[in-house]
Amino acid sequence: MPDATDAEGLTVGQVSSRLAVTVRALHHWDEIGLARPSLRTPAGYRLYTATDLERLHRIVVYRELGLGLGLDRIRAVLDDPAADVTGALRAQRAQVDERIDRLRQLGAGLDRMIDAHEHGLLLTAAQQAAIFGPEWNPDWSARARERYGGTPQWLRYAERSATRTPEEWQAVADTVTGFERALGEAMDAGVAPGDPEANALVERHREVFAAYFPLTRQMQVCLGRKVESDPGFAAHYDGVRAGLAAWFRRIIDASARAHGIDPDSATWH
Known part of the structure:
Protein backbone atom coordinates (compact mmCIF):
# COMPACT_ATOMS: atom_id res chain seq x y z
CA MET A 1 0.00 0.00 0.00
CA PRO A 2 1.16 3.61 -0.54
CA ASP A 3 2.87 5.64 2.18
CA ALA A 4 4.15 9.19 2.72
CA THR A 5 7.20 8.58 0.55
CA ASP A 6 4.96 8.24 -2.51
CA ALA A 7 3.92 11.92 -2.56
CA GLU A 8 5.98 12.69 -5.65
CA GLY A 9 5.01 9.52 -7.44
CA LEU A 10 6.64 6.17 -8.12
CA THR A 11 8.11 4.99 -11.38
CA VAL A 12 6.89 1.94 -13.23
CA GLY A 13 9.87 -0.04 -11.98
CA GLN A 14 9.21 0.92 -8.36
CA VAL A 15 5.52 0.00 -8.63
CA SER A 16 6.42 -3.26 -10.33
CA SER A 17 8.73 -4.17 -7.45
CA ARG A 18 6.33 -3.06 -4.74
CA LEU A 19 3.26 -4.85 -6.06
CA ALA A 20 5.04 -7.83 -7.69
CA VAL A 21 3.47 -6.96 -11.04
CA THR A 22 5.41 -7.03 -14.27
CA VAL A 23 6.26 -3.79 -16.04
CA ARG A 24 4.58 -5.23 -19.10
CA ALA A 25 1.32 -5.68 -17.18
CA LEU A 26 1.45 -2.10 -15.89
CA HIS A 27 1.98 -0.80 -19.42
CA HIS A 28 -0.93 -2.92 -20.66
CA TRP A 29 -3.25 -1.71 -17.92
CA ASP A 30 -2.31 1.85 -18.81
CA GLU A 31 -2.98 1.25 -22.50
CA ILE A 32 -6.46 -0.21 -21.91
CA GLY A 33 -7.39 2.43 -19.36
CA LEU A 34 -7.60 0.09 -16.40
CA ALA A 35 -4.93 1.80 -14.30
CA ARG A 36 -3.35 4.92 -15.73
CA PRO A 37 -0.64 6.86 -13.87
CA SER A 38 -1.71 10.35 -12.86
CA LEU A 39 1.66 11.97 -13.40
CA ARG A 40 4.40 12.13 -16.00
CA THR A 41 7.96 13.29 -15.71
CA PRO A 42 9.19 16.07 -18.01
CA ALA A 43 10.70 13.31 -20.11
CA GLY A 44 7.30 11.57 -20.37
CA TYR A 45 7.91 8.69 -17.97
CA ARG A 46 4.95 7.38 -15.97
CA LEU A 47 4.63 8.26 -12.28
CA TYR A 48 2.06 6.66 -10.02
CA THR A 49 0.53 8.57 -7.10
CA ALA A 50 -0.74 7.15 -3.81
CA THR A 51 -4.27 7.10 -5.27
CA ASP A 52 -2.99 5.23 -8.32
CA LEU A 53 -1.33 2.68 -6.05
CA GLU A 54 -4.55 2.11 -4.15
CA ARG A 55 -6.34 1.30 -7.42
CA LEU A 56 -3.48 -0.94 -8.54
CA HIS A 57 -3.53 -2.75 -5.24
CA ARG A 58 -7.25 -3.51 -5.64
CA ILE A 59 -6.65 -4.77 -9.18
CA VAL A 60 -3.90 -7.08 -7.96
CA VAL A 61 -6.10 -8.40 -5.15
CA TYR A 62 -9.00 -9.17 -7.48
CA ARG A 63 -6.68 -10.79 -10.03
CA GLU A 64 -4.54 -12.84 -7.65
CA LEU A 65 -7.46 -14.22 -5.68
CA GLY A 66 -8.34 -16.15 -8.80
CA LEU A 67 -11.91 -14.93 -8.70
CA GLY A 68 -12.41 -15.39 -12.41
CA LEU A 69 -12.94 -11.65 -12.95
CA GLY A 70 -11.58 -10.49 -16.29
CA LEU A 71 -9.95 -7.11 -16.65
CA ASP A 72 -13.13 -5.57 -18.08
CA ARG A 73 -15.12 -6.86 -15.11
CA ILE A 74 -12.51 -5.55 -12.69
CA ARG A 75 -12.71 -2.13 -14.36
CA ALA A 76 -16.51 -2.15 -13.99
CA VAL A 77 -16.25 -3.06 -10.31
CA LEU A 78 -13.72 -0.28 -9.67
CA ASP A 79 -15.33 2.46 -11.76
CA ASP A 80 -19.06 1.94 -11.24
CA PRO A 81 -20.22 3.24 -7.84
CA ALA A 82 -23.47 1.33 -8.30
CA ALA A 83 -21.72 -1.97 -9.07
CA ASP A 84 -22.85 -4.85 -6.90
CA VAL A 85 -19.39 -5.74 -5.69
CA THR A 86 -20.68 -8.02 -2.96
CA GLY A 87 -22.93 -9.85 -5.39
CA ALA A 88 -20.07 -10.31 -7.85
CA LEU A 89 -17.83 -11.62 -5.10
CA ARG A 90 -20.51 -14.01 -3.84
CA ALA A 91 -20.97 -15.38 -7.36
CA GLN A 92 -17.23 -15.90 -7.67
CA ARG A 93 -17.18 -17.50 -4.23
CA ALA A 94 -19.78 -20.03 -5.43
CA GLN A 95 -17.55 -20.83 -8.40
CA VAL A 96 -14.58 -21.27 -6.08
CA ASP A 97 -16.61 -23.70 -3.94
CA GLU A 98 -17.47 -25.71 -7.05
CA ARG A 99 -13.81 -25.74 -8.05
CA ILE A 100 -12.82 -26.93 -4.57
CA ASP A 101 -15.35 -29.78 -4.81
CA ARG A 102 -13.94 -30.78 -8.19
CA LEU A 103 -10.39 -30.67 -6.83
CA ARG A 104 -11.40 -32.83 -3.87
CA GLN A 105 -12.92 -35.35 -6.25
CA LEU A 106 -9.76 -35.22 -8.34
CA GLY A 107 -7.66 -35.75 -5.22
CA ALA A 108 -9.74 -38.78 -4.24
Whole structure:
Protein backbone atom coordinates (compact mmCIF):
# COMPACT_ATOMS: atom_id res chain seq x y z
CA MET A 1 0.00 0.00 0.00
CA PRO A 2 1.16 3.61 -0.54
CA ASP A 3 2.87 5.64 2.18
CA ALA A 4 4.15 9.19 2.72
CA THR A 5 7.20 8.58 0.55
CA ASP A 6 4.96 8.24 -2.51
CA ALA A 7 3.92 11.92 -2.56
CA GLU A 8 5.98 12.69 -5.65
CA GLY A 9 5.01 9.52 -7.44
CA LEU A 10 6.64 6.17 -8.12
CA THR A 11 8.11 4.99 -11.38
CA VAL A 12 6.89 1.94 -13.23
CA GLY A 13 9.87 -0.04 -11.98
CA GLN A 14 9.21 0.92 -8.36
CA VAL A 15 5.52 0.00 -8.63
CA SER A 16 6.42 -3.26 -10.33
CA SER A 17 8.73 -4.17 -7.45
CA ARG A 18 6.33 -3.06 -4.74
CA LEU A 19 3.26 -4.85 -6.06
CA ALA A 20 5.04 -7.83 -7.69
CA VAL A 21 3.47 -6.96 -11.04
CA THR A 22 5.41 -7.03 -14.27
CA VAL A 23 6.26 -3.79 -16.04
CA ARG A 24 4.58 -5.23 -19.10
CA ALA A 25 1.32 -5.68 -17.18
CA LEU A 26 1.45 -2.10 -15.89
CA HIS A 27 1.98 -0.80 -19.42
CA HIS A 28 -0.93 -2.92 -20.66
CA TRP A 29 -3.25 -1.71 -17.92
CA ASP A 30 -2.31 1.85 -18.81
CA GLU A 31 -2.98 1.25 -22.50
CA ILE A 32 -6.46 -0.21 -21.91
CA GLY A 33 -7.39 2.43 -19.36
CA LEU A 34 -7.60 0.09 -16.40
CA ALA A 35 -4.93 1.80 -14.30
CA ARG A 36 -3.35 4.92 -15.73
CA PRO A 37 -0.64 6.86 -13.87
CA SER A 38 -1.71 10.35 -12.86
CA LEU A 39 1.66 11.97 -13.40
CA ARG A 40 4.40 12.13 -16.00
CA THR A 41 7.96 13.29 -15.71
CA PRO A 42 9.19 16.07 -18.01
CA ALA A 43 10.70 13.31 -20.11
CA GLY A 44 7.30 11.57 -20.37
CA TYR A 45 7.91 8.69 -17.97
CA ARG A 46 4.95 7.38 -15.97
CA LEU A 47 4.63 8.26 -12.28
CA TYR A 48 2.06 6.66 -10.02
CA THR A 49 0.53 8.57 -7.10
CA ALA A 50 -0.74 7.15 -3.81
CA THR A 51 -4.27 7.10 -5.27
CA ASP A 52 -2.99 5.23 -8.32
CA LEU A 53 -1.33 2.68 -6.05
CA GLU A 54 -4.55 2.11 -4.15
CA ARG A 55 -6.34 1.30 -7.42
CA LEU A 56 -3.48 -0.94 -8.54
CA HIS A 57 -3.53 -2.75 -5.24
CA ARG A 58 -7.25 -3.51 -5.64
CA ILE A 59 -6.65 -4.77 -9.18
CA VAL A 60 -3.90 -7.08 -7.96
CA VAL A 61 -6.10 -8.40 -5.15
CA TYR A 62 -9.00 -9.17 -7.48
CA ARG A 63 -6.68 -10.79 -10.03
CA GLU A 64 -4.54 -12.84 -7.65
CA LEU A 65 -7.46 -14.22 -5.68
CA GLY A 66 -8.34 -16.15 -8.80
CA LEU A 67 -11.91 -14.93 -8.70
CA GLY A 68 -12.41 -15.39 -12.41
CA LEU A 69 -12.94 -11.65 -12.95
CA GLY A 70 -11.58 -10.49 -16.29
CA LEU A 71 -9.95 -7.11 -16.65
CA ASP A 72 -13.13 -5.57 -18.08
CA ARG A 73 -15.12 -6.86 -15.11
CA ILE A 74 -12.51 -5.55 -12.69
CA ARG A 75 -12.71 -2.13 -14.36
CA ALA A 76 -16.51 -2.15 -13.99
CA VAL A 77 -16.25 -3.06 -10.31
CA LEU A 78 -13.72 -0.28 -9.67
CA ASP A 79 -15.33 2.46 -11.76
CA ASP A 80 -19.06 1.94 -11.24
CA PRO A 81 -20.22 3.24 -7.84
CA ALA A 82 -23.47 1.33 -8.30
CA ALA A 83 -21.72 -1.97 -9.07
CA ASP A 84 -22.85 -4.85 -6.90
CA VAL A 85 -19.39 -5.74 -5.69
CA THR A 86 -20.68 -8.02 -2.96
CA GLY A 87 -22.93 -9.85 -5.39
CA ALA A 88 -20.07 -10.31 -7.85
CA LEU A 89 -17.83 -11.62 -5.10
CA ARG A 90 -20.51 -14.01 -3.84
CA ALA A 91 -20.97 -15.38 -7.36
CA GLN A 92 -17.23 -15.90 -7.67
CA ARG A 93 -17.18 -17.50 -4.23
CA ALA A 94 -19.78 -20.03 -5.43
CA GLN A 95 -17.55 -20.83 -8.40
CA VAL A 96 -14.58 -21.27 -6.08
CA ASP A 97 -16.61 -23.70 -3.94
CA GLU A 98 -17.47 -25.71 -7.05
CA ARG A 99 -13.81 -25.74 -8.05
CA ILE A 100 -12.82 -26.93 -4.57
CA ASP A 101 -15.35 -29.78 -4.81
CA ARG A 102 -13.94 -30.78 -8.19
CA LEU A 103 -10.39 -30.67 -6.83
CA ARG A 104 -11.40 -32.83 -3.87
CA GLN A 105 -12.92 -35.35 -6.25
CA LEU A 106 -9.76 -35.22 -8.34
CA GLY A 107 -7.66 -35.75 -5.22
CA ALA A 108 -9.74 -38.78 -4.24
CA GLY A 109 -9.36 -40.16 -7.75
CA LEU A 110 -5.60 -39.64 -7.65
CA ASP A 111 -5.44 -41.43 -4.30
CA ARG A 112 -7.25 -44.41 -5.81
CA MET A 113 -4.95 -44.37 -8.83
CA ILE A 114 -1.88 -44.36 -6.56
CA ASP A 115 -3.31 -47.23 -4.50
CA ALA A 116 -4.11 -49.17 -7.67
CA HIS A 117 -0.58 -48.74 -8.97
CA GLU A 118 0.83 -49.91 -5.65
CA HIS A 119 -1.60 -52.71 -4.83
CA GLY A 120 -3.54 -53.64 -7.96
CA LEU A 121 -6.96 -54.64 -6.66
CA LEU A 122 -8.70 -52.06 -4.48
CA LEU A 123 -10.81 -54.69 -2.77
CA THR A 124 -10.70 -56.11 0.74
CA ALA A 125 -9.71 -59.73 1.19
CA ALA A 126 -13.35 -60.56 1.96
CA GLN A 127 -14.54 -58.84 -1.21
CA GLN A 128 -11.95 -60.67 -3.29
CA ALA A 129 -13.02 -64.04 -1.88
CA ALA A 130 -16.69 -63.26 -2.51
CA ILE A 131 -16.06 -62.17 -6.10
CA PHE A 132 -13.31 -64.50 -7.28
CA GLY A 133 -14.13 -67.56 -5.18
CA PRO A 134 -12.60 -69.36 -2.19
CA GLU A 135 -9.56 -70.48 -4.19
CA TRP A 136 -8.52 -66.88 -4.75
CA ASN A 137 -5.41 -65.79 -2.83
CA PRO A 138 -5.39 -62.06 -1.93
CA ASP A 139 -1.58 -62.17 -2.07
CA TRP A 140 -1.62 -62.84 -5.82
CA SER A 141 -2.15 -59.18 -6.62
CA ALA A 142 0.89 -58.15 -4.55
CA ARG A 143 2.99 -60.84 -6.23
CA ALA A 144 1.88 -59.62 -9.64
CA ARG A 145 2.86 -56.07 -8.63
CA GLU A 146 6.34 -57.26 -7.67
CA ARG A 147 6.79 -59.07 -10.98
CA TYR A 148 5.00 -56.81 -13.46
CA GLY A 149 4.77 -53.43 -11.69
CA GLY A 150 7.03 -51.65 -14.17
CA THR A 151 5.28 -52.86 -17.32
CA PRO A 152 2.77 -51.02 -19.53
CA GLN A 153 0.32 -53.85 -18.88
CA TRP A 154 0.37 -53.21 -15.13
CA LEU A 155 -0.24 -49.53 -15.83
CA ARG A 156 -3.36 -50.35 -17.88
CA TYR A 157 -4.52 -52.81 -15.23
CA ALA A 158 -4.07 -50.22 -12.48
CA GLU A 159 -5.98 -47.59 -14.48
CA ARG A 160 -8.92 -49.96 -14.83
CA SER A 161 -8.73 -51.07 -11.21
CA ALA A 162 -8.74 -47.48 -9.92
CA THR A 163 -12.18 -46.80 -11.41
CA ARG A 164 -13.80 -50.22 -10.99
CA THR A 165 -16.38 -50.90 -8.31
CA PRO A 166 -16.88 -54.27 -6.57
CA GLU A 167 -20.01 -54.75 -8.70
CA GLU A 168 -17.99 -54.16 -11.86
CA TRP A 169 -15.34 -56.62 -10.70
CA GLN A 170 -18.13 -59.14 -10.11
CA ALA A 171 -19.28 -58.62 -13.71
CA VAL A 172 -15.70 -59.24 -14.89
CA ALA A 173 -15.48 -62.42 -12.81
CA ASP A 174 -18.83 -63.63 -14.15
CA THR A 175 -17.68 -63.00 -17.72
CA VAL A 176 -14.49 -64.99 -17.15
CA THR A 177 -16.44 -67.85 -15.58
CA GLY A 178 -18.81 -67.91 -18.55
CA PHE A 179 -15.90 -67.98 -20.97
CA GLU A 180 -14.19 -70.85 -19.15
CA ARG A 181 -17.46 -72.79 -19.17
CA ALA A 182 -17.69 -72.25 -22.93
CA LEU A 183 -14.13 -73.56 -23.32
CA GLY A 184 -14.98 -76.73 -21.44
CA GLU A 185 -18.16 -77.29 -23.44
CA ALA A 186 -16.31 -76.81 -26.74
CA MET A 187 -13.64 -79.31 -25.74
CA ASP A 188 -16.33 -81.80 -24.67
CA ALA A 189 -18.01 -81.34 -28.04
CA GLY A 190 -14.83 -82.33 -29.86
CA VAL A 191 -14.01 -78.91 -31.28
CA ALA A 192 -10.50 -79.14 -32.80
CA PRO A 193 -7.79 -76.49 -32.88
CA GLY A 194 -8.22 -74.39 -36.01
CA ASP A 195 -11.99 -75.01 -36.24
CA PRO A 196 -14.07 -71.83 -36.65
CA GLU A 197 -15.61 -72.33 -33.21
CA ALA A 198 -12.17 -72.72 -31.64
CA ASN A 199 -10.90 -69.57 -33.37
CA ALA A 200 -13.98 -67.69 -32.19
CA LEU A 201 -13.19 -68.73 -28.62
CA VAL A 202 -9.63 -67.46 -29.01
CA GLU A 203 -10.98 -64.08 -30.15
CA ARG A 204 -13.45 -64.10 -27.27
CA HIS A 205 -10.59 -64.75 -24.87
CA ARG A 206 -8.79 -61.60 -26.03
CA GLU A 207 -12.00 -59.60 -25.55
CA VAL A 208 -12.56 -61.01 -22.08
CA PHE A 209 -8.95 -60.43 -21.07
CA ALA A 210 -9.18 -56.79 -22.16
CA ALA A 211 -10.91 -56.17 -18.81
CA TYR A 212 -7.38 -56.31 -17.38
CA PHE A 213 -5.30 -54.90 -20.24
CA PRO A 214 -5.19 -55.18 -24.05
CA LEU A 215 -3.85 -58.55 -25.18
CA THR A 216 -2.07 -58.84 -28.53
CA ARG A 217 -1.97 -62.16 -30.38
CA GLN A 218 1.72 -62.57 -29.57
CA MET A 219 1.01 -61.94 -25.88
CA GLN A 220 -1.90 -64.38 -26.04
CA VAL A 221 0.45 -67.11 -27.29
CA CYS A 222 2.78 -66.44 -24.35
CA LEU A 223 -0.17 -66.55 -21.98
CA GLY A 224 -1.27 -69.85 -23.52
CA ARG A 225 2.16 -71.32 -22.74
CA LYS A 226 1.82 -70.18 -19.15
CA VAL A 227 -1.68 -71.65 -18.85
CA GLU A 228 -0.26 -75.06 -19.71
CA SER A 229 3.11 -74.90 -17.95
CA ASP A 230 2.36 -72.99 -14.73
CA PRO A 231 1.05 -75.42 -12.07
CA GLY A 232 -1.38 -72.87 -10.66
CA PHE A 233 -2.88 -71.90 -14.02
CA ALA A 234 -2.96 -75.48 -15.24
CA ALA A 235 -4.71 -76.68 -12.07
CA HIS A 236 -7.33 -73.95 -12.46
CA TYR A 237 -8.19 -74.78 -16.08
CA ASP A 238 -7.96 -78.53 -15.56
CA GLY A 239 -10.33 -78.04 -12.66
CA VAL A 240 -12.90 -76.79 -15.16
CA ARG A 241 -12.27 -79.81 -17.44
CA ALA A 242 -9.51 -82.39 -17.31
CA GLY A 243 -6.96 -81.53 -19.99
CA LEU A 244 -8.45 -78.09 -20.67
CA ALA A 245 -5.17 -76.22 -20.08
CA ALA A 246 -3.35 -78.09 -22.85
CA TRP A 247 -6.34 -77.88 -25.22
CA PHE A 248 -6.67 -74.15 -24.62
CA ARG A 249 -3.02 -73.63 -25.53
CA ARG A 250 -3.45 -75.67 -28.71
CA ILE A 251 -6.39 -73.62 -29.98
CA ILE A 252 -4.47 -70.39 -29.24
CA ASP A 253 -1.44 -71.67 -31.18
CA ALA A 254 -3.60 -72.76 -34.12
CA SER A 255 -5.26 -69.34 -34.31
CA ALA A 256 -1.86 -67.64 -34.12
CA ARG A 257 -0.56 -69.68 -37.06
CA ALA A 258 -3.62 -68.64 -39.06
CA HIS A 259 -2.57 -65.03 -38.47
CA GLY A 260 1.03 -65.62 -39.53
CA ILE A 261 2.51 -65.99 -36.03
CA ASP A 262 4.90 -68.79 -35.17
CA PRO A 263 3.90 -69.88 -31.64
CA ASP A 264 7.39 -71.22 -30.96
CA SER A 265 8.99 -67.79 -31.47
CA ALA A 266 6.23 -65.52 -30.18
CA THR A 267 7.30 -62.98 -27.57
CA TRP A 268 5.44 -60.79 -25.08
CA HIS A 269 4.72 -57.70 -27.12
